[in-house]
Amino acid sequence: MKHLLIAAVLGVAGPAMADAVSDAKAVNEAFVAAANIADPAESVKAVAALFTDDMHHVGAFGVVNGKAELIKAISGPFHAPGRHNELISNEATVLDKDTVLAIAHFKNSFNTPEGKTMVLPLRCTRLMKKQKDGRYLIAAEHTSFGPPAPAAPPAK
Amino acid sequence: MKTAIVALMLASVPSFAADLKADLNKEMEKWVADFNSHNPTAVSSHYSDDVQFIYVFDGQEGKSKKALEGFYTQSFKATPDITVKLISYDVVQVSDTIAFGMGVFEDSFTGPDGKKITAPTHASEVFVKKGGKWLVRVDHASFVPPPQPEAKK
Numbered sequence: 001m002k003h004l005l006i007a008a009v010l011g012v013a014g015p016a017m018a019d020a021v022s023d024a025k026a027v028n029e030a031f032v033a034a035a036n037i038a039d040p041a042e043s044v045k046a047v048a049a050l051f052t053d054d055m056h057h058v059g060a061f062g063v064v065n066g067k068a069e070l071i072k073a074i075s076g077p078f079h080a081p082g083r084h085n086e087l088i089s090n091e092a093t094v095l096d097k098d099t100v101l102a103i104a105h106f107k108n109s110f111n112t113p114e115g116k117t118m119v120l121p122l123r124c125t126r127l128m129k130k131q132k133d134g135r136y137l138i139a140a141e142h143t144s145f146g147p148p149a150p151a152a153p154p155a156k
Numbered sequence: 157m158k159t160a161i162v163a164l165m166l167a168s169v170p171s172f173a174a175d176l177k178a179d180l181n182k183e184m185e186k187w188v189a190d191f192n193s194h195n196p197t198a199v200s201s202h203y204s205d206d207v208q209f210i211y212v213f214d215g216q217e218g219k220s221k222k223a224l225e226g227f228y229t230q231s232f233k234a235t236p237d238i239t240v241k242l243i244s245y246d247v248v249q250v251s252d253t254i255a256f257g258m259g260v261f262e263d264s265f266t267g268p269d270g271k272k273i274t275a276p277t278h279a280s281e282v283f284v285k286k287g288g289k290w291l292v293r294v295d296h297a298s299f300v301p302p303p304q305p306e307a308k309k
Contacts, residue, residue: 056248058258058280059298099254101282101294103208123210123217125296127256127282140248140256142210142280144298149213150268 017094023136024092024100024128031138032106035085040078044071047078051138052129059144060122082111088121098130106143120145177247180257180283183290188242188261196228204284204291211297212277224295238265243276255290257281260300276300 027050034046048071057064061073088105095101106122124143128136183202190198200221207224210217218227232238245259259279267273282294 056256056258058278059296060301062301063258063260063278095254095282095284095293096251099250103210103294121214123296123298125210125280125282125294127250127254129250139250140258140280142258142278142296142298144210144278144296145301146210146212146214146216146298149215 020094020100020130020136021092024102024126025090027128027136027138028087028090028102028104028124028126032085032087035078035083035108040075043083044075044078047074052131055138056140057143059142061143077110080110082109082117084109092128095127100128100130100136102126102128173247173249176249176255180247180255180281180290181245184242184245184257184259184281188240191228192239194232194236194238196225196232199228200225202292203295204286204293207292207295209295211295212299235265238263240264253285255283255285257283261297 031047031050034050035043037043037046048067051067051070053067055064055067055070057070057073061070061077064070064073086107086109088107090102090104092100092102102125104124104126106124107119108122109117109119112118122143122145124141126138126141129139130136187199187202190202203221203224205221206219207221208217208219209224209227211227216227218224241262241264243260243262245257248256248258250256257280259281261277261279262274263277264272264274276299277297278300279295279297281292281296283290284293285291
């Protein structure tokens with residue numbers, strides 16, 4: 001009986017966890033689509049819609065607390081010409097019934113004022129929270145650029 | 157009576173958050189002490205077995221406590237005078253067993269050219285509570301970026 005109960009619970013939890021994982025991955029995919037909207041104002045609006053109102057960001061834009069601050073922080077960079085975002089890796093793990101951890105890598109590029117294309121590989125940790133309507137939104141994230149490591153000193 | 161219970165529950169919410177912030181600040185101070193003693197095993201005791209880490213330079217990423225210990229062993233060898241200082245640490249409670257920590261640190265070490273470098277870094281930790289102990293599930297560190305350009309009007 002006990003085994004049947006466990007099997008029944010796993011039977012329900014299994015698909016639910018798989019759904020949460022694909023939902024969280026879909027948020028990262030939606031992020032890329034939103035970041036690639038050509039109109040900067042529309043792009044900012046679409047990106048901001050993927051975050052909770054009381055979101056937290058640390059990293060590329062310093063420390064950002066709340067959606068209003070996020071919109072202010074990304075509005076300038078989103079005006080960069082030639083802006084393009086690409087999802088390189090996208091993995092998600094369920095932490096609890098309402099929280100998914102997502103770790104993703106992006107390739108972010110834009111044109112500099114000199115007309116050169118600048119490519120910034122970004123690493124991203126995200127905690128996504130299930131909302132009342134069942135959607136997952138980004139509650140906290142750390143998105144950063146990792147510069148190349150300096151050369152090691154020559155061996156003596 | 158019911159009102160009193162509800163009031164008591166509401167009053168305990170900020171206190172719980174404050175306790176969590178104090179607990180995780182204490183945890184990070186211990187982490188700093190273990191880091192500054194250059195003891196990879198002591199450092200790794202703050203992490204869950206399935207830890208994932210992303211550190212400041214490109215490619216400094218890994219999964220598992222073993223990989224983390226390997227990273228710190230190599231790092232302490234490559235920069236034998238490296239120290240970190242905790243400047244500030246904030247905590248967001250995500251659920252009863254999950255928290256997100258955001259800190260500013262200052263890393264000091266001698267660079268490849270022999271010059272002393274002090275670099276401000278951001279770190280975030282995804283904490284999970286296991287067996288009554290908060291452990292770091294994801295550790296992500298990056299250099300503090302330069303100021304961003306203002307939006308065009």
